[in-house]
Each structure stands twice: as C-alpha cells, then as structure tokens.
Amino acid sequence: xxxxxxxxxxxxxxxxxxxxxxxxxxxxxxxxxxxxxxxxxxxxxxxxxxxxxxxxxxxxxxxxxxxxxxxxxxxxxxxxxxxxxxxxxxxxxxxxxxxxxxxxxxxxxxxxxxxxxxxxxxxxxxxxxxxxxxxxxxxxxxxxxxxxxxxxxxxxxxxxxxxxxxxxxxxxxxxxxxxxxxxxx
Amino acid sequence: xxxxxxxxxxxxxxxxxxxxxxxxxxxxxxxxxxxxxxxxxxxxxxxxxxxxxxxxxxxxxxxxxxxxxxxxxxxxxxxxxxxxxxxxxxxxxxxxxxxxxxxxxxxxxxxxxxxxxxxxxxxxxxxxxxxxxxxxxxxxxxxxxxxxxxxxxxxxxxxxxxxxxxxxxxxxxxxxxxxxxxxxxxxxxxxxxxxxxxxxxxxxxxxxxxxxxxxxxxxxxxxxxxxxxxxxxxxxxxxxxxxxxxxxxxxx
Numbered sequence: 001x002x003x004x005x006x007x008x009x010x011x012x013x014x015x016x017x018x019x020x021x022x023x024x025x026x027x028x029x030x031x032x033x034x035x036x037x038x039x040x041x042x043x044x045x046x047x048x049x050x051x052x053x054x055x056x057x058x059x060x061x062x063x064x065x066x067x068x069x070x071x072x073x074x075x076x077x078x079x080x081x082x083x084x085x086x087x088x089x090x091x092x093x094x095x096x097x098x099x100x101x102x103x104x105x106x107x108x109x110x111x112x113x114x115x116x117x118x119x120x121x122x123x124x125x126x127x128x129x130x131x132x133x134x135x136x137x138x139x140x141x142x143x144x145x146x147x148x149x150x151x152x153x154x155x156x157x158x159x160x161x162x163x164x165x166x167x168x169x170x171x172x173x174x175x176x177x178x179x180x181x182x183x184x185x
Numbered sequence: 186x187x188x189x190x191x192x193x194x195x196x197x198x199x200x201x202x203x204x205x206x207x208x209x210x211x212x213x214x215x216x217x218x219x220x221x222x223x224x225x226x227x228x229x230x231x232x233x234x235x236x237x238x239x240x241x242x243x244x245x246x247x248x249x250x251x252x253x254x255x256x257x258x259x260x261x262x263x264x265x266x267x268x269x270x271x272x273x274x275x276x277x278x279x280x281x282x283x284x285x286x287x288x289x290x291x292x293x294x295x296x297x298x299x300x301x302x303x304x305x306x307x308x309x310x311x312x313x314x315x316x317x318x319x320x321x322x323x324x325x326x327x328x329x330x331x332x333x334x335x336x337x338x339x340x341x342x343x344x345x346x347x348x349x350x351x352x353x354x355x356x357x358x359x360x361x362x363x364x365x366x367x368x369x370x371x372x373x374x375x376x377x378x379x380x381x382x383x384x385x386x387x388x389x390x391x392x393x394x395x396x397x398x399x400x401x402x403x404x405x406x407x408x409x410x411x412x413x414x415x416x417x418x419x420x421x422x423x424x425x426x427x428x429x430x431x432x433x434x435x436x437x
Contacts, residue, residue, distance in 0.1 A: 028223065041226050149317050
C-alpha cells in the first residue's frame, strides 16, 4: 500500500503586481493542509502575499518538445468536467527555480482545448512548458487582511544569518589540496 | 511604576518567557523526527517563533532590571524556572505535541489580543506584534486536532489519551502569580479569569467538533510555578549543556 500523501504543486505570489509562480511541491492530506505546509516551506522568509495549491494529479503539463514532436501526454480526466482553466507558462531556464508563471484563465471544454486556446491567446513570449489546471482544483489562501497579515507579514521583519556567517572549526578544504602534478612520478 | 508593581511585572515576564522557552525546546525535539518533511519544517518554524516570543519577554524584563536573557535561559537551575508544568512534559507522540501546542496557541492568541491593550506600552506593542504569527500557528494546530480526532481509530485514541493527560495540566496557564492582581488592577496585563473563560469556550467547541470528549475529572492541576516535574531537570541538562560547557561558543 502506498502510504505517501498526495503531492501538491505550490504557487506563490510575491507582490500584488506579480503573477503566481510555481515554487515547488508539498505532500499533504487535503487542500487546506497543503496550504498550511506550503506556507511553512515556501513563505516563512521570502516575501509573499498569496498562495495557491493544486494536486499534482490534476495538472496537465506539456513541454515545447512534446508539442513539436506531436507527443502530447494524455491529460488527467477531471471529474466533474470543469469549464474554467488556469494557465501557467514557463518562459525561461535562467534561474534555479522553476518559474512556471500564471498567465490567465480561460473557458474550455477539456484540458486539451484549454491548451489550444492558451497557445493562441498567450503569445507574448515563447512557452517552454504549459501547465493547464482546472480552476476547481486550485485552493487559495484567504485574501482577508487578517490572514495576509498572519500568514505573510511576519516573514518580512524576520532577520536571519546566512550559513556563511558562522565560523567553522578547521580550515578550508583547499588548504589540504596538493598542487597539481605533485603526485605524478 | 512603584517598586512592588515593577517586581510583579518582572515575575510575570519571567513566567511568560519561561513558558515559551521550554515549549519551544520541547517542539524543537521533533526536528529531524517529524512524520513528514513538511511538518518537520512547520514545527521547527513554530519552535523558532515561540523562542522568538521568549526573547521578546526576556527583553522586556531586561529593560526593567538589566538581566541578561542568555544567563536566564542557560544558567538558571530547574528550581529557578517559572514555567508551568504543562510545557515541560515530554513531547510524547505527534498527537500529544499537536494537542499541547493547540491548547497553548489558543491561550496565547487570546492573552496577546487582550495584552495588546495593556497600559504598559512596551508590552502592548510587543503583544500586538507577536499575536500576528500566533494566529497562523493556531490555524495549523487546530487543523491537526480536527484531523487526528476525526481520522482513524488509532489517531482518535491517541489524541483522546493526550487530552485526558493534558487537560488538568493546561489549567495551570490560568493560575495567576502571587502578585499578578496588582498588574491586573493597573491594566498592565489581562485578567486570566477572563482569558480562561474565552479559552474554555473556544477549546471545548473545537475539541467536541473534532469528536473528542473532555475528561470528566480534570486530573492533577499544578498550582505553583515554583514546582516542577522531574522532566524539567533532564530537559535543562540537554538545553543548557553547550552554554555551560562553553559560554562563548562562538566557533563550532
């Protein structure tokens, strides 16, 4: 028996002017539990104003390569059939995080149709990957000022030290490395 | 502030800080042992937040008597600590830890909300700041109590056992210090009787909603913060060992 809890993708919004971005995943027993753990894992220090979670199993994810080769994976079959989809898009490989950004929502009869519409509508940048998620599968943190304040505001005034601040006993490893060629006989 | 009130406030701040410090240490014992990575991180966050609150209360005390928070935390013996016995009980299983943190969070959120109206402005300001993150803790532990209570037969059995054991100890949170009435009269701290009334209402409702039964007999209810269980000695032996071995501890 698989005792692992389901995996949820986490989307974090840094400021009201920025889109929600995929930042990673958590395991959790239910949607609200996923939001709670997501807040702890991804927003304790960094800035945030809102978080969304969606079960990984509900996400229709397609890469540029798969589209080029006509090898689209089969999307999950949502039940009941949703009509509103959220579209996320990855446009850069540049940074270490995934940065699949929310680009907008649209109405469609199926995840495939939502993907087709998205490719026609969101053309301002090249898409390296698309994520299509039924709106009904997304759970959002509350927007009430009280929730925003207690979930996200305390993180802003917390200070912390980088790992490199702390001294360590001993010396840097480079000190013990012999110069190149010394071993060669 | 006259000398008697000042001494009463120092005693109260010490009790508040000691509760947070000892509870934070118990929570921190889960680091690396949480049921899943996400909850391990979450509880470590809660422990750090409670430790931060302890720093706030020791800091307010320091402003009154010049005491050094590190000396108070790491160089007092068990008999000098003024935490309640509730927070020093061993961490037990996950249900025990979540329930204790929940019962404490409800108390703390209520106390802080009232203390934000303190006539002593350093306390009012600190309480208003600390209560923000306390609301989030509470949502988290409240969710766990509900899920364990309504989860499997085993989870319900475990959290019910935790409730039976803790309920009496938790009541000590509402036992005022010998001179606390002076502070209440001056509007410096909230009246614990009122906090207790709100706490009972709120916890009773949530525990019942979570399928749990309140113990008919509250069990042992500690009354004096000068008394401790034997568990505090072993907790301090571990918590204070590094500082006592190397008080500077600047390099590790």
